Amino acid sequence: MLASLAAGAxxxxxxxxxxxxxxxxxxxxxxxxxxxNAADAADFRDERFWTDVRARxxxxxxxxxxxxxxxxxxxxxxxxxPPLRLQWIGHDSHPLVIEGERAGAVVFTRHSEDPDxxxxxxxxxxxxxxxxxxxxxxxxxxxxxxxxxxSYATNxxxxxxxxxxxxxxxxxxxxxxxxxxxxxxxxxHVTFVRCRFERVGSGGHAHMVYNAYDPQHLRFVDCxxxxxxxxxxxxxxxxxxxxxxxxTFRSTGRFTGTHQAFIAVPLFNDDNPAAKSAHPNxxxxxxxxLFCHNRFIYEDEAVPANRTAVLFHHSGFDPPGRRHLLDARxxxxxxxxxxxxxxxxxxxxxxxNFTTVHVFANEYVRVAQRGAFRSKAAYGAKSRGGDGQxxxxxxxxxxxxxxxxxxxxxxFDAPASPITGRxxxxxxxP
Numbered sequence: 001m002l003a004s005l006a007a008g009a010x011x012x013x014x015x016x017x018x019x020x021x022x023x024x025x026x027x028x029x030x031x032x033x034x035x036x037n038a039a040d041a042a043d044f045r046d047e048r049f050w051t052d053v054r055a056r057x058x059x060x061x062x063x064x065x066x067x068x069x070x071x072x073x074x075x076x077x078x079x080x081x082p083p084l085r086l087q088w089i090g091h092d093s094h095p096l097v098i099e100g101e102r103a104g105a106v107v108f109t110r111h112s113e114d115p116d117x118x119x120x121x122x123x124x125x126x127x128x129x130x131x132x133x134x135x136x137x138x139x140x141x142x143x144x145x146x147x148x149x150x151s152y153a154t155n156x157x158x159x160x161x162x163x164x165x166x167x168x169x170x171x172x173x174x175x176x177x178x179x180x181x182x183x184x185x186x187x188x189h190v191t192f193v194r195c196r197f198e199r200v201g202s203g204g205h206a207h208m209v210y211n212a213y214d215p216q217h218l219r220f221v222d223c224x225x226x227x228x229x230x231x232x233x234x235x236x237x238x239x240x241x242x243x244x245x246x247x248t249f250r251s252t253g254r255f256t257g258t259h260q261a262f263i264a265v266p267l268f269n270d271d272n273p274a275a276k277s278a279h280p281n282x283x284x285x286x287x288x289x290l291f292c293h294n295r296f297i298y299e300d301e302a303v304p305a306n307r308t309a310v311l312f313h314h315s316g317f318d319p320p321g322r323r324h325l326l327d328a329r330x331x332x333x334x335x336x337x338x339x340x341x342x343x344x345x346x347x348x349x350x351x352x353n354f355t356t357v358h359v360f361a362n363e364y365v366r367v368a369q370r371g372a373f374r375s376k377a378a379y380g381a382k383s384r385g386g387d388g389q390x391x392x393x394x395x396x397x398x399x400x401x402x403x404x405x406x407x408x409x410x411x412f413d414a415p416a417s418p419i420t421g422r423x424x425x426x427x428x429x430p
Contacts, residue, residue, distance in 0.1 A: 017060065017061065017093070017094070018059075018060040018061070019060075019061070020060065020061035020062055020063040020095075020097065021056050021060065021061070021062050021063070022063050022065065023035040023036070023042070023049070023052075023053065023056075023062060023063070023064050023065070024036075024037060024038050024040070024041040024042070024064070024065050024067060025041050025042050025043065025044040025046075025049065025064060025065070025066055025067070026041035026042070026043070026044065026066070026067040026069060027044065027067075027069040027070060027071045027072070028043065028069075029041065029042060029043040029046070030067075033046070035049050035052070035064075038065075038067060041067055044066060044071060044084060045082070045084055050086060050089065053089065053096065054089055057089070057090065057091040057094050057096055058091065058094075059094075060094050061094045061095050061096070061097070062094070062096050062097070063096075063097040063099065064096070064097070064098050064099070065099060065100075065101055066098070066099065066100050066101060066106045066141070067101050067106075068100070068101045068102055068105035068106055069105075069106065069107075070107050070109060071084075071106065071107065071108045071109070071127070072109060072110070072111050073108065073109070073110055073111070073125050073126070073127055074110065074111035074113075074114055074125075075110070075111075075114045075115070075124045075125055075149075076111070076113075076114065079111060081111060082125065083125050083126055083127050083128065083129055084127065084128050084129070085129045085131070086129070086130050086131070086133060087130075087131045087132050087133070088131075088132040088133065089130075089132075089133050089136070090133045090134035090135045090136050090159075090161075091134070091135060092134065092135055093135075094135070095135050095136070095137060096133075096135065096136045096137070097136075097137045097139065098136065098137065098138045098139070098141075099137070099138075099139035099140050099141075100139065100140035100141050100142075101140075102140070103140050103166060104140075104142055104168070106140065106141050106142060107142045107143075107144065108127035108128065108141065108142065108143045108144075108153075109127075109143075109144055109145050110124075110125075110145040110148040110150070114148055115149075116147045116148065116149075116174070117147055117148060117149040117173070117174035117202055118149075121149050122149050122174075122176055122202060123149055123150070123151045123176045124148065124149040124150050124151065124174075125150065125151075126143075126150050126151060126152045126153040126154060126155070127143050127153055127154060128141070128143075128153075128154045129152075129154065129155050129156075130155075130156050130159050130162065131155075131156075131157060131158045131159065132158045132159060132186070133156075133158075133159040133160075133162065134159060134160050134161050134162075135161050136159070136161075136162050136163075137162075137163045137164075137165060138162070138163070138164045138165070138167065139164075139165045139166055139167070140165070140166050140167065141167045141168075142167070142168045142169075142170075143167070143168070143169045143170075143172070143179070144168075144169070144170050144171045144172065145171070145172060145174065146171045146172075146173060146174075147173060147174055148174045149174045149176065149202075150172060150174050150175045150176065151175075151176050151177055152175070152177050152178050152179075152180070152181055152210075153169055153172055153175060153178070153179045153180065154169070154179070154180045154181075155178070155180065155181050155182065155183075156180070156181075156182050156187070156190050157181065157182045157183040157184050157186075157187055157215070158183075158184050158186045158187055159182075159186075159187060159190065160186070160187065160188040160189050160190075161188070161189045162189070162190045162191070163190075163191045163193065164180075164190070164191070164192045164193070164195060165193045165194060165195070166193070166194050166195065167192075167195045167196075168195070168196045168198075169195075169196070169197045169198070169200065169208070170196065170197070170198040170199055170200075171198070171199050172199070172200045172201070173199060173200070173201065173202060173229075174202050175200055175201050175202060175206045176202055176203075176205060176206055177205065177206060177207070177210050178206065178207045178208065178209060178210030178234075179197055179200045179201075179207075179208050179209065180192075180197075180208070180209045180210075181207075181209055181210035181211060181212070182209075182211045182212075182215045182218060183211070183212050183213050183215060184213055184214060184215060185213070185214035185215070185216075187214075187215035187216070187218075188215065188216045188217050189216075189217045189219075190215070190217070190218050190219070191218075191219040191220075191221065191409060192209070192219070192220045192221070192223055193221045193222060193223070194221075194222050194223065195220075195223045195224075196223065196224045196226075197209070197223070197224070197225045197226070197228070197232075198224075198225075198226045198227060199226070199227045199255055200227070200228045200229065201228050201229025201230055201256075202229060203229050203230065204229060204230045204260070205230055206228070206229045206230045207228060207230045207231060207232065207233070207234045208225050208228050208232045208233060209232075209233055209234065210234045210236070211233075211234060211235050211236065211239045211242075212234070212236035212237050212239060213236070213237050213238070213239075214237070214238045214239065214240075215239050216239075216240055216241050217241045217242075217243075217412060217413070218235070218239065218241075218242050218243070219242070219243040219244075219245075219408075219409045220233065220243065220244045220245070220247055221243070221245050221246055221247070221405045221406070221408070221409050222245075222246040222247065222405055223246075223247045223248075224247065224248050224250075225247065225248070225249045225250070225262070226248075226249075226250040226251075226252070227250070227251060227252055227254070227255035227256075228251075228255070228260060229255070229256045229260070230260055231260050231261040231262070231263070231264035231266070231311065232249055232260065232261070232262045232263065232264075233262065233263045233264070234264050234266060235263070235264070235265045235286055235289070236264075236265070236266050236267065236268075236283070237267060237268075237283035237284065238283070238284050238285075238286055239265075239286050240286030240287065240288050240289075241286070241288045241289075241412045242286065242288070242289045242290070243289070243290045243291075243408050243409055243411065243412070244263060244289075244290070244291045244292075244294060245290065245291070245292050245293050245294065245402075245404075245405035245408035245409065246293045246294065246404075246405030246408070247294045247295075248294070248295045248297070249262040249263075249294065249295065249296050249297065249309075250295075250297045250298075250299070251297070251298045251299065251307075252299045253298070253299055253300050253302055258302070258303050258306060259298055259302065259303050259306040259307050260306055261306060261308040261309070261310075261311040261372075262296055262308070262309050262310070263291060263309065263310045263311070264310075264311045264312075264313060265285060265286060265289070265310075265311070265312045265313070266311070266312075266313040266314070266315075267283040267284065267285060267313065267314045267315070267316070267319075267324070268283060268315055268316055268378075269282060269283050269314065269315070269316030269317045269318070269319050269324070269379070269381075270316050270317070270378070270379040271316075271317065271319075272317050272379075272380065272381070273317060273318070273319070273320055282319035282320060283319060284319060284322065284351060285312065285314075285350055285351055285352050287351060287352050287353045287356055287357065288356045288357075288412060288424070289356070289357045289358065289359075290358045290401070290402070290408055290411050290412070291309075291310060291358070291359045291362065292358065292359070292360050292361045292362065292400075292402065292405075292408055293361050293362065293404070293405050293408070294362045294363070295362070295363045295365070296309040296362060296363065296364050296365065296367050296370075297363075297365040297366070298365065298366040298367060299366070300366065301366055301368075304368040305368070305389060307366060307367055307368040307369070308367070308368065308369045308370075308371075308372045309362070309364060309367050309369070309370045309371065310359065310370065310371045310372070310396075311371075311372050311373075311374060312350070312352065312371075312372070312373045312374070312392070313373075313374045313375075314350070314374070314375045314376075315375070315376050315377075315378040315379075316377070316378045316379045316381055317379065317380075317381040318381075321351075322349065322350060322351055323348075323349040323350075324349065324350050324375050325375060325377055325381065325383065325384045325386070325387075326349070326375050326384060326385075326386025326387070326388075327384040327385050327386045328384075328385040328386055329386075330345060330349065330384075330386045331385070331386035331388060331390070333345050334346075334373065334386075334390035334392075335390065339394045339395055342392065342394075342395055343395050346373060346392070346395070350373075354392075354395045354396055354397060355397055356397070356424070357395075357396050357397060358396070358397045358398075358399070358401055359371065359396035359397070359398065360396075360397075360398045360399065360400050361400060369389075369391050369393060370393035371391070371392045371393040371395065371396055372389050372390065372391055372392060372393075373389070373390050373392045374388070374389040374390070375387060375388070376388075399420070400419055401417040401419055401420055401424070402417065402418060402419065403418060403419060411424055412424050
């Protein structure tokens with residue numbers, strides 16, 4: 001009997017995961033360029049090297065070390081210095097780690113002779129793009145390119161179970177969309193940990209991390225965000241189950257001469273339902289968020305309407321099933337009604353369930369509105385008389401459901417809150 005139990009226990013023990021194979025890349029190929037060791041580091045763009053990494057991942061974990069140096073990308077095709085694009089790489093059981101040799105020593109930048117940003121030269125190549133990847137850690141990389149036009153510096157759209165650690169995006173004043181970003185319903189469980197974003201964007205269309213069009217479970221833990229030309233973190237159009245915890249947001253007011261909202265949940269509905277377009281793109285609010293243990297700091301009191309910690313924004317037409325454009329009666333409720341009246345209105349009109357928007361244990365310095373809802377007619381839509389920005393600071397769920405930023409990262413995946421013992425409502429499976 002004991003022998004059979006022991007045999008059963010042995011059979012149930014999962015096989016040991018082997019230690020990772022270590023491979024090396026450099027800004028320029030070294031030695032034999034096989035990637036087997038630092039002296040023979042492969043070119044970081046070498047497709048044969050990354051094909052070999054895919055094959056090795058089928059057998060066990062792989063760590064790719066980027067040797068210290070400057071990794072240059074150019075907009076000029078003749079230079080043959082494109083961004084690094086990794087597609088469909090990863091293994092559910094064997095992690096791939098992509099890491100810089102030393103913190104701050106692996107620098108991605110643009111070629112010094114690439115044309116600078118201008119109104120007519122406002123977009124260009126970034127540095128690192130992971131698409132359709134899974135179970136990947138990206139660690140200790142730096143991205144910077146003052147005055148150079150860039151669409152996205154990095155992007156992780158279409159990937160799942162990614163962890164970006166200790167990376168630094170700074171002095172990207174030519175970025176048009178995002179220092180980083182994700183997009184699409186295939187994107188899930190992308191976590192930024194201890195990352196820094198500083199001085200990003202060429203205008204209000206630029207963000208530190210631009211997330212849009214249905215990605216789920218995006219988490220930002222212990223990160224630092226300072227000075228952005230547009231809203232800092234964007235959760236657009238059905239981006240849901242977002243977590244921001246233990247982060248510091250700072251606006252000096254000196255980068256672009258103004259302030260912007262720190263966390264934004266925006267919609268831009270430029271499709272008119274009455275036009276019956278063959279392929280409309282109607283946008284809807286996500287409604288599961290956890291924002292806790294953050295510091296929101298504006299260094300002066302200029303531009304009160306922009307000094308907003310969390311902004312829900314709609315512009316354009318009402319999408320089917322929603323009434324985002326407000327009338328005068330709605331506006332009166334949002335200005336003078338009780339919190340319960342405001343919650344009822346915005347859930348019925350905009351689909352925002354404030355029970356599942358958790359905001360607590362944050363520090364606010366010179367923040368004019370801890371939460372705001374803004375709606376305006378645009379793209380040919382006609383106002384109903386209630387356009388404006390309204391304070392909704394009292395509508396969020398203030399009940400603490402986690403104790404630490406680390407607990408916050410896993411809240412929407414956990415079977416129950418470590419404090420309340422209740423599951424997060426509406427949680428989707430990971």
